[in-house]
Amino acid sequence: MACNFVASFFCLFFIALLPLASFAKIIPQPGSKQADKITALPGLPQTLAQLSQYAGSVVVNNKLGSSLFYYLIESSTLSVKKPLVLWLNGGPLVSSLMGLIEIGPYRVASDGKTLYENIYSWNKAANLLFLETPVGVGFSYCNKTSEMQQNNDAKTADMSYTFLVNWLERFPEYKNRDFYIAGESYAGHYIPQLAQTIVERAMPGSVINLKGLLVRVSNFLHLNFKVSALQLIKIYGYLLNFLCRLGTQ
Ligand SMILES: *[C@@H]1O[C@H](CO)[C@@H](O)[C@H](O)[C@H]1NC(C)=O
Numbered sequence: 001m002a003c004n005f006v007a008s009f010f011c012l013f014f015i016a017l018l019p020l021a022s023f024a025k026i027i028p029q030p031g032s033k034q035a036d037k038i039t040a041l042p043g044l045p046q047t048l049a050q051l052s053q054y055a056g057s058v059v060v061n062n063k064l065g066s067s068l069f070y071y072l073i074e075s076s077t078l079s080v081k082k083p084l085v086l087w088l089n090g091g092p093l094v095s096s097l098m099g100l101i102e103i104g105p106y107r108v109a110s111d112g113k114t115l116y117e118n119i120y121s122w123n124k125a126a127n128l129l130f131l132e133t134p135v136g137v138g139f140s141y142c143n144k145t146s147e148m149q150q151n152n153d154a155k156t157a158d159m160s161y162t163f164l165v166n167w168l169e170r171f172p173e174y175k176n177r178d179f180y181i182a183g184e185s186y187a188g189h190y191i192p193q194l195a196q197t198i199v200e201r202a203m204p205g206s207v208i209n210l211k212g213l214l215v216r217v218s219n220f221l222h223l224n225f226k227v228s229a230l231q232l233i234k235i236y237g238y239l240l241n242f243l244c245r246l247g248t249q
Pocket of ligand 1: 059061062064065066067143
């Protein structure tokens with residue numbers, strides 16, 4: 001009798017712990033905000049000397065040794081009052097650092113050595129977080145090569161979510177901040193799936209304050225949460241075929 005009681009108690013205890021274990025995913029991190037601070041950048045113009053920026057890696061799976069690379073550029077004015085925008089490029093497997101050159105505060109000059117200011121930079125209105133996801137893209141890596149060969153959209157959403165939860169531990173000032181996810185092209189798949197993951201796992205007290213999504217140049221007509229890269233190629237194939245036929249008529 002006592003034995004049964006003790007067994008049920010432990011059972012209940014572990015059931016109660018389960019959601020925490022699967023939702024929180026706080027992983028011990030070797031990196032720190034201080035170490036990630038960018039203090040100098042070659043060729044940075046004087047007008048951008050005060051730019052507050054950070055770059056580094058966040059471990060998303062310590063068994064497989066997976067780590068995602070990010071680049072944060074804070075807003076040039078009143079950063080604490082501005083929202084956080086996560087930017088994702090598409091591909092699949094294209095680096096989001098491409099977006100940094102598109103919407104970020106500087107562009108690379110034709111000499112290939114200096115940077116010049118992009119006066120239309122989004123960091124006038126928001127704090128910009130560029131994320132290279134999944135593992136295998138850009139500086140994001142996994143110490144188990146076979147893992148990288150098994151990338152898919154669901155895994156990408158899962159590891160990007162784990163990244164966010166752990167990144168917010170390194171930058172707690174962004175907890176509960178208005179949060180947007182933006183991007184282009186194949187990110188039209190990454191973005192809604194990451195948003196879905198955030199919404200599904202949001203528990204009372206969740207610190208990710210998702211406000212909106214922005215997708216540029218994506219094929220929304222065929223957006224399907226379960227579509228794979230291969231299906232997408234097929235869809236684009238159909239579209240191209242259709243456009244070609246239109247062109248020859
Ligand atoms: C991957 O392996 C390298 C070399 O052993 C190690 O320095 C690094 O910390 C590992 N990365 C992760 C995320 O575990």
